[in-house]
Every structure is written in C-alpha cells, then in structure tokens.
Amino acid sequence: MAKNNVFNSVIILTVSMLLVKILSALYRVPYQNVLGDTGLYAYQQVYPVAAIVAVLSLNAVPSVISQFDHEYAEKVYRLLRISSFILLILFMIFSGLIARLMGDPNLTSMLRISLLVLLPFSFVAVARGELQQRDAMRTIAVSQLIDQVIRVSVILLGIYLYTTGFSIYESGAVSILGSFLGISGAWLYLRRKGRIKPADSLSKTQLKQFLLLTLFYALSYLIMILWQLVDSFTVLNMLKHIGYSLQDSRELKGIYDRGASLIQMGLIVTTSFALVLIPLLAQAKRQGHHQEMNDYASSALKITIVFSSAASIGLLNLIKPFNLFLFKSDTEAVTLAVYMLAVIFVSLIIMFTAMLQITEDYQIQAIGVVSGLLTKIVLNIVLIANFGILGAAIATVSGLVVYTIVLFRRIIQRYTLQLKSFTVRWAMTLVVMSIVLQFTLQLPFTDRLSALIVSLVGVAAGVLIVGSAMIKFKIISADEWIHLPFGEHVIRWMK
Template sequence: MTQSKSTFNSVLLLSGTMVIVKILSAIYRVPYQNVLGDEGLYAYQQVYPLVAIVSVVSLNALPSVMSSWMINRNQDTIAALFWWLQSICLSVSIILFLCSHTISELMGDAQLAPMMRMASIALIPLVFISMTRGYYQMKHQMNTIAVSQVIDQVLRVVVILIAIFLYVIMNISIYQAGTIAISGSIIGLSCVVIYFLTKSKPQWTLTFEISVKDVKNVMTMTFLYAISYLILILWQVVDSFTLIHLLQDTGYNFQESIKVKGIFDRGASLIQMGLIVTTTFSFVLIPLLTEQLQKKNLKLANEYANTSLKITVLFSMAASIGLINLLPILNTVFFKTNELVGTLSIFMLSVIFVTFIIMYTALLQVKAKRKILFLALVVGLALKLLCNYIFVIKFGILGASISTVFSLSIYTLVLHLAVIKQYDFRNMGKFIFKIVITLAVMSLFVQLVLLIPANSRVTSLIVLVFAGIIGVIVVVTGIIKLKILKNEEMKHLPLMDKIIKE
C-alpha cells in the first residue's frame, strides 16, 4: 500500500512538473516578442519546431516506449539499441548541420542558417536522455525525471532571457539573439546529461547486435507516442517552409513578410496555453479506460470513453471560444499591439480540433489502431501544405489560419470515423446544445466586462483577469445548473469532487 501511494505521488509530481514545463514553454515567447519585436519572434519560430521535436521525443515519447521495452531486455540488447539510435540521430544532426544554409534558403531566409546549425546539435544528447528517463520511469523513480525536466526547462528560459538582455545592451541582430536562444536547448540538455551521469554511470558495451525489426518497432512506437504532442509543431514546420515565400508572392516585401509571420506566430503561445487547460482535463480517464479494456470490461470502458469525449468537447470549446473573446485584450497585454485579430481568432479554433485529435489518438492507441493514426496524420499534413498554397495566395496571412483549421478539421474527421467504429457514443446532441447555450452566455458576460475602459497594459491586464474569472464562473455555473455533465462524470475532474456533493 505504501509503495503504491509512493508511486502515485511520484506520478503526480511528474504530471505537475510537466504542466509547469508546458506553461514555461508557452509564456517565454511573450518577453521575447516584447523586446525583439514580431521580427524576432518570427526568426525564433522558424527554427523552433526542430528543437520542439527533440524536446517532445526526449520528454515524452521515447522514455514511455523505453520504460516498457527495457523490462525484458538484457544489458547488451539495450546497449545495441542505444548505439543504433545514437547513430541515426548523429547522422541526422550532421546532415542538418551541413545543409543548414540550403534548408534556410528553402524557408526563404538564408540568415537563419546559424540558428539551424545550433538547433541540429540538440539531436546529439537526445537518445541518452530519453533512454535514461525511460529507465527511471520503468523503476518508478519519477522524482529523478521531474528534476531533469526542471533543469532542462529552467536553463532554456534563463538562456533565452540572456539572449533578450544581450539584444538590448549589445544591439545584436534578431538572428544572433535567436542563435543564443536556441543554444539554451543545447545547454539544458547537456546539463541533464551531466545530472544523469552524477546519478549513475551506464556500463554499456559497444555493440550493434540487435534485430532491425526491434529498432524499427521502437521507432514506430516512439512516433505513435509523439503524434499527439507533435501536431501543432508539424503544422508549424509546414508554415516555416511556405509562408515567407507565399507572402512575398502576394505582394509583401521580405521585411513585411517576416513581421506578418511573427504576428501570426503569436497564436502558437495562446493556443499552447489553451491546450494546457484542455489536455489537463481531457486525459483524466484514459488510464481507467485502458485498465477496463485490459480487463475486457467493455461496458465500463465505453462509459469512460463517452465521459472522456464529453470532457474533451466541453473544455476544448470553452478554451477556444474563451480565447477568441479575450483575444483583442490578450493581444495588447501580452504582445503590446492588437494586430491581425481576425487571423488569430480563426487560429484559436485550432484548440478544439487539436484537443479532439489528441483524445481520438489516445482512444485509438489503446485499441492498437496504428494504421489509421498514420493515415490521418498524412492526410492532415498534405492538406495543410496544399491549402497553404491555395488560401495564403488568395487571402494572405489569413489564409494560413484557414488552412490550419481546415486541415486539422479533416484530420479530426478521419479519426472520428475510426473512433465511432470502436466506441458507442450516445446522447451527444442535447449535450452539445447545452454547451452552446453556456458559451453564448459566457461570451455575453465577457464582452460586457471588456467594455470597461482600459488605457494602459496594466489596466488591460486587470480587465483581462476579471473577464477570465467571470468567464470561468459562468462556465462552471452552466456545467452545474444545466447538468452538462452528470455528477459521476464531474467527480473525475480536478476540484469538482469538492464542489459537487451528492
């Protein structure tokens, strides 16, 4: 019992740490944009997706795969996998480093090359960190993993703040500042390596004796685990390679293009903040669902699936509509100017579809439906690329938001058609109607609050906080009064068991 409680507390600590990490990764762009401007944010965001992919794989995907894969493997097999994966990562790193100028030109800005070279180095420590985290996860030593995450993220943020400071006092370029900021990831990961080596030094022999099938399976499972975390990042990769070219084709000059792209990139931070809320609530039942499927208790598993979907619909719509309502004042408070509100408002709808995709991916993963996950991702990415060329040429930067939301909606639809074959969802029409009523009332109250005059960023922040609190109160009141969720469903949500008394 004590061991079980200790394990639970460790998992809780790790989950809390990951939320903090997500919040830090979402908000550091705000001071960065405030000092370096939209052009500075553009430069960072062009290269950031590569670093983000490394972060996702080393934080979530590969450690999760390793924690189960290593259980029945001997030391030599584990060592062989390490050297295979390390060889692959090193090869990719060298290719990216050597081709950095070509890649930057493909993005439409050759000055990004030093940042690309710096980002490529982040691949080198990835495998060691991931496998070590997987080992500690297998041993249920979550405290060690949590400390490594804090070291990584805190150092990244500190180096980014140093980049901002140097930009101000030394008048370096946005590209030089961006290179320093990206180096924060290298420094963070390197310090994590040092931290792990102080805990224990692995005694791995140099061997490559492992079946190619094993390596392939690990890479496939890692990709499947990473899909949920990589959605927006992969969409940003498409934008990095297409938007600057397309904006110039529509009549913008280069400087105008990078400024507009920088304003568009503000949306990534806002969406990430919305996703922190939605995913925190939406995933509470997935472990219970998995457990019931393993016990072949299909009725209870289906109930958990229904409740998970309801929670996903409720909080994704609330977060998205809430962000759209608050966007004009959010834009001013966080980013100084209120520009491209229409473009960013459409972009905020991504919260709904990304949350659905994450939930549907989890529901299909527990049923081992891998092919449909690959198919849906390929369809979504292909549509994003195609629609960028169609909509950006026609509507400018607004087209980037339209192409993102449209491609994500089709991605969601493909997964939805697969999910409804696996689960029986009921009584959703009345449920969605209640949500629409609640969000309409919430929007009305929030808009009334936003009528309060705000002549500075400080007063705007006060109004923003007040409007946010009012919005949350209205939504919670609607959930309870309209019985949007049943009592037994609400008790699965954080704090709701304190609010609801049977």
C-alpha cells in the same frame, strides 16, 4: 481508492509537465515584447527543429523503451547514438540550403545551433525510458524541470543581449542554444543515476517495431510542431510571393506566431484534465470491462470537448485585449481569433490518439496526420495567396479538422459513445458566454493596463458562466469530477 491508485505513480510527472508547459507557453511574451514580432518570427522559424527532438526525448522514446527490458534499451541507445550523429552532420552541411528554402538565409546559424540538441538526445531519451520502466517518476520530473529552467533562463539571456546591441538573429542563436544547454543539463543529472552502454543492433523486426511505436507515441505531442514546421517553409515564401517585402513578411509571420503561446495556454488546462481518465480506460480494456471502457471513453471525450471549447471560444472572444496586453498591439486580431479554434481540434486529436493507442489502431493515426498535413500545405499555398496571413490561420484549423475527422471515424467504430445528452446545454452555455464577453469588450481599452483589466473581467465572467453552467446543469457528473483535479471540492459545490 483502487482507481485513484492507477495514476498515483504519475502524479509527480504530471505536475512537472504542467510546469514545463506553463514555462514554455509564457517565455514567448517577453521575447516578443523586447525583440518585436520579427524577433519572435526568427525564433519560431527554427524552434520546431529543437521541439521535435525534445518531444522524442521526453515523451515518445521513453514510452517505447518502458515497455521492454534493459537489453532492448541498450540496443536502442546504439541506434540513436549513430543515427543522431549522422543527422547532425547532414543537417549541418545542408543548413544553409534549408534556411534558403525557408526564405531567409540569415537563419543558417540559428539552424546549426538548434541541431546541437542531437548530441545529448540519445542518452537522455533512453535513460528516461529506463526510469519510466522502474516507475522512477520523481527522477524524470527533476530532469524535465532542470531542462526547462536552463532553457528558459538562456532564452531570457538572449532577450537581454538584444538590448545590448545583438541582432534578432544573434539573440535568436543564443536563445535556441538554450534547448541544447537544457537537455545537456538533464543529461548531466541523469548520468549520475546510471550509465548506459550500447549493445548489439536491433533486429529488423525490433527496428520496425521501435520506429512504428515511437512515431505513434510522438504524434499527439507533435501536432502543432509539425504544423509550425509547414509554416516555417511556406508562410514567409508565400507572403514574399504576393508582394510583401522581407521585413513586412517577417513581421506578419511574427504576429501570426503570437498565436502559438495563446494556444499552448489553452491546451494546458484541456489536456491536463482530460488525459487523467486514460489510465482508467486502459485498465478497463485489460480487464475486459467493455461497458466501463465505453463509459470512461465518453467521459474523457466529453471533458475534452467542454474544456477545450471553453478555452478556445474564450480566447477567440477576448483576443483583442489579450493581444494588446501581452504583445503591445491588437494587430491581426481576426487572424489570431481564427487561430484560437485550433485549441478545440488539437485537444480532440490528443484525446483520440490516446484512445486509439489503447485499441492499437496505429495505421489510422498515420493516415490522419498525413491527410491533415497535406491539407495544411495545400491550403497554405492557396489561401495565403488570396487572404494573406489570415489564410495561414484558416489552413491550420482546416488541416486539424481533417485530422480530427479521420480519427473520429475510427473512434466511433471502436467505442460506443454517449455524448448527445449534454451538447445542446453546453452549446447554449458557450453562446451565452460569447454574448457576455462581447458586452465586456465594450469597456474601453487603449493601453496595456486597460487591456489587462478588460481581459481579467472577461476571464472572470467566462469562468463564472462556464462554472455555473457545469455545476447547475451537471455538464460533468459527480462520477466524472471525482477523477479530476479539485473534483471533490466541485462535488461539494454541486451538492
């Protein structure tokens, strides 16, 4: 029971984050269905701007502030208020230039609206940090849900306005406004819980410490957003460079952006299961229990590999019916299939980042993300020129692989991992699942209904094969299941 109490205080927050992730993953489907791939393209080009601010206000800054006192929080509030206002003015001035660098001047108004999230950002970030410091997770969870419900509601309004005659850019501007209105709703709610007054400036040492910690708390949440930001500046330009028209380039980029929803769906399960063990890992380190620490690290990594590879390979095999059912066509299925491999490496990066934060290995994380991003940028330019939009998917996965390898080399220096015993059995399970899913794809699917049926049959077959193998071969042990959601039920089945 003592171990379970370690994360009792964050159960509500975890559940609310799951709901947030689900809502965030699903809204793109109706968006693409109504506005088409070009509409999805326009939204995704600008989305990373608002997403970076959302990550900082929801995860990174609160995590840093929760480690310090109220006076520190007030100093951070002063810093964030001033810096966010300056950034807002600068980016407003240069938004036209940024849109041209993205290859589409029509994005200017959407970029300007996306920048409005900087206005309530400072208060929301600091307030959440102080609440996290007091373990007031219920209040944080409510603020998250208010933010997300408002945001998704406004996106749905943007979708509706498109049917009344709005252009993809006008509808996109309304939709991206949802990010500002969502965080503003959280701001109004959190103001009722208390006010924050700006204090003196942070000292140079405190400023360096704050920026460093914020960067590394943000990294694991920003992975796909940073990769998408690279795509925003390179994919459209490269497609136009090799001869595609602006319209064709926008449509191809929109098809490619479908993958973001599917990847996010895959990550919901993998990260939610695996990160449950991180508090136990941190507690074992604090208590100096090195063997227990290595055991928890091995278990967390094994769970990450199992769930991420199952989700990734399942999505890869079923990409055609999923694509047809969700997005009305199975265009660029090979591109999206390659893109699905990102689930494995993003999951591993998130887990490695959490494990390295416990050992305070911050520098290697910066090396990892810079190496991965440089790989992504270079390969986007080279591969899109040779393979079209498929090159962007290959570049994404390749950049993530480089990032993963850099972190893994440090992980094996800090932890003694026991992973060999299950790898052969699990690899065989994935091969069997893939073979069965390929047989499933022999069922005819020519419209959305039949694609849905084939998708459901495939998912059921995949879950049955993976679940049976996990229980029969004890891929995850009873000691590991006990820490996972519904673990007690699985243990009973194992017996």
